[in-house]
Amino acid sequence: xxxxxxxxxxxxxxxxxxxxxxxxxxxxxxxxxxxxxxxxxxxxxxxxxxxxxxxxxxxxxxxxxxxxxxxxxxxxxxxxxxxxxxxxxxxxxxxxxxxxxxxxxxxxxxxxxxxxxxxxxxxxxxxxxxxxxxxxxxxxxxxxxxxxxxxxxxxxxxxxxxxxxxxxxxxxxxxxxxxxxxxxxxxxxxxxxxxxxxxxxxxxxxxxxxxxxxxxxxxxxxxxxxxxxxxxxxxxxxxxxxxxxxxxxxxxxxxxxxxxxxxxxxxxxxxxxxxxxxxxxxxxxxxxxxxxxxxxxxxxxxxxxxxxxxxxxxxxxxxxxxxxxxxxxxxxxxxxxxxxxxxxxxxxxxxxxxxxxxxxxxxxxxxxxxxxxxxxxxxxxxxxxxxxxxxxxxxxxxxxxxxxxxxxxxxxxxxxxxxxxxxx
Numbered sequence: 001x002x003x004x005x006x007x008x009x010x011x012x013x014x015x016x017x018x019x020x021x022x023x024x025x026x027x028x029x030x031x032x033x034x035x036x037x038x039x040x041x042x043x044x045x046x047x048x049x050x051x052x053x054x055x056x057x058x059x060x061x062x063x064x065x066x067x068x069x070x071x072x073x074x075x076x077x078x079x080x081x082x083x084x085x086x087x088x089x090x091x092x093x094x095x096x097x098x099x100x101x102x103x104x105x106x107x108x109x110x111x112x113x114x115x116x117x118x119x120x121x122x123x124x125x126x127x128x129x130x131x132x133x134x135x136x137x138x139x140x141x142x143x144x145x146x147x148x149x150x151x152x153x154x155x156x157x158x159x160x161x162x163x164x165x166x167x168x169x170x171x172x173x174x175x176x177x178x179x180x181x182x183x184x185x186x187x188x189x190x191x192x193x194x195x196x197x198x199x200x201x202x203x204x205x206x207x208x209x210x211x212x213x214x215x216x217x218x219x220x221x222x223x224x225x226x227x228x229x230x231x232x233x234x235x236x237x238x239x240x241x242x243x244x245x246x247x248x249x250x251x252x253x254x255x256x257x258x259x260x261x262x263x264x265x266x267x268x269x270x271x272x273x274x275x276x277x278x279x280x281x282x283x284x285x286x287x288x289x290x291x292x293x294x295x296x297x298x299x300x301x302x303x304x305x306x307x308x309x310x311x312x313x314x315x316x317x318x319x320x321x322x323x324x325x326x327x328x329x330x331x332x333x334x335x336x337x338x339x340x341x342x343x344x345x346x347x348x349x350x351x352x353x354x355x356x357x358x359x360x361x362x363x364x365x366x367x368x369x370x371x372x373x374x375x376x377x378x379x380x381x382x383x384x385x386x387x388x389x390x391x392x393x394x395x396x397x398x399x400x401x402x403x404x405x406x407x408x409x410x411x412x413x414x415x416x417x418x419x420x421x422x423x424x
Contacts, residue, residue, distance in 0.1 A: 037110040037226065040144070041094070042066040042101060042128065046182040048115035049079050049190040051149065052094050053086065054230035055113075061226055062095040064104050070187035071099040082185075083192035086231060105131040108141040111223055117366075118150050118381045121415055125155065126162045133162050145172040145219055149198065151366075152381025153241070153248050153389070156203040172219055173203040175240040177247045181363070197233035200224060201240030208332065210238045242332040246341065249324045250348050251365075252383045253317060256403040259367035259377065259410070266361060268313065269303050269353040295319050302349060303357050314349075320399040321345035327386065330393040367407075376414045379407050 036059060041052050044067035056063040067074050078091035098104040112132065114125060125148070131137060132144075143163055148156055156173050163171035177200075181193030200223070202216045212220065220236045228234045237243055258264055292300070295315035304310035321344060328340030341347050356363055370377045383404045390397045 037061045038064065038107060039111045039113060039226075040064050040066070040101075040104055040109045041113045041115060043068075043115035044070060044074060044079070044097075045115065046184045046190050046192075047149070047178065047180055049081065049184075050083070050086075050180065050182050050192050050196060051113070051115060051227075051232075053079075053081055053089070053092060054196075054232050055226055056094060057086070057231065058226075058229045060229055064096040064098065064109070065094040066098050066101050066104050068099065071097065073187035077188055080186075080189040081192065082190065084194040085192065085196070100131075101129060102131040105137045109144045111147055112144045113147040113149060115149050117378055118152050118155050119376050119378060120380055121411075122376060122418070125150075125159045129159070129162075133166065138166055138168070143168050143172070145174060145223065147174045147176065147200075147223060148203075149176045149178050150381075151248075151251060151378050153244060153385040155381050160203060160205065171203075174200050174220065174223060175203045175244060176200045177240070177243045179247075197235070198227065199235040199237055199240070199243045201237040201243065203240065207241060208239065212236075212238050242328075242340065245328050245332065246344070248382060248386065249321060249328070249344060250352070251367075252324065252386050252400065253320045253348070253403070254352060255365040255367035256383060256407055257313075257317065258365045259371045260403070260406055262368070262371065264362075264364045264368060265352060265356040266363075267305055268309065268317070268356075269305065270357045270361070271305050273359060295322075298346065299349065303353055316399065318345050318349065320403070321348055323390075323395070323397040323400050324386065327390050327393065327395045327397065330395055331389065370414075371410060374414060374417065376418055377407065377411055379404070379411045383407060 039061045055061045078093045081089040160171045178198045180196040224234045295318045299314045325344040332339045
């Protein structure tokens with residue numbers, strides 16, 4: 001199961017009266033139900049299918065979907081959604097479905113939602129949305145609010161520049177941090193767990209603006225109301241990049257470790273299910289090193305799979321996360337809004353261990369799944385973006401750079417095979 005793990009990321013202002021919030025939302029939702037929004041959603045994978053269902057489920061939106069690899073299967077038979085949270089829906093269909101953005105560029109959309117992988121070596125978001133960013137579309141229709149429900153840091157920048165160049169007013173782009181448990185069982189069958197939530201905020205050219213303007217609040221409320229009414233948990237934040245940074249800390253460390261080792265998260269923190277709880281001498285499994293490093297002492301209380309993993313691998317992961325934390329403290333100083341979690345390494349590791357040590361846990365990072373299937377990964381937006389930011393701010397990241405260097409060996413070969421197959 002592809003799972004996005006939760007970190008402490010709620011910077012939103014809490015109204016004095018939750019009743020007032022409910023009342024305002026009720027009025028807005030009632031108005032939207034009488035005039036549903038036309039929303040274009042690009043990417044009908046595991047996450048895209050669930051959010052297409054959520055957006056359309058209460059009648060507040062007519063969702064046009066662009067599906068690529070599974071277009072024919074969904075067009076013919078619909079989508080079979082098997083969700084612990086939303087129920088079983090066989091043959092579910094969006095309002096409309098197309099195989100390309102070009103085919104869907106026939107009307108104005110209030111929102112365009114991207115749920116694709118971001119692999120700029122193959123296609124940028126601007127290239128994917130070219131039909132909406134050029135004539136004749138730009139001559140006939142206004143620009144929508146773009147919602148990027150994708151992994152990675154700074155992925156909004158190229159789209160911001162492209163929309164700004166149209167001279168149709170300030171770009172309206174919502175960045176998000178999505179946490180969900182879902183996977184595709186077949187081209188048109190998706191399995192979903194019992195959780196999904198999204199933090200969302202306005203993308204700006206300036207970092208560390210920690211207050212939403214009334215216009216920004218209205219943009220966020222409009223889309224957030226549709227999602228929340230559909231059932232997902234929504235948190236509106238005044239500054240989204242620091243929220244995304246917390247999630248990316250997980251993605252740029254644990255994802256690469258699993259992809260490179262070809263082992264999932266359970267191999268770090270959980271003993272094999274058929275392993276005894278004691279070693280061959282009948283003693284609890286602990287590190288045999290008497291001269292512990294600071295990292296080894298810090299992680300000494302975490303569950304681990306094997307003694308050598310406890311002695312070397314888990315402390316190395318902790319030190320990698322310390323590098324990420326150092327960058328975060330440079331990027332997002334603790335001022336008007338909370339900066340980066342000062343306990344980020346342990347927050348990430350304890351949160352992950354709590355989930356994956358369960359006997360029923362089978363979470364698999366998307367990078368690992370991509371490697372196993374021979375597909376290109378989101379290396380540049382998840383890891384490369386961190387490396388480049390660290391160089392700009394003079395932060396040393398030898399462990400993250402090592403992960404990046406090794407991932408590139410896999411990535412370049414996967415890209416070569418992908419292009420060769422595409423051009424055959």
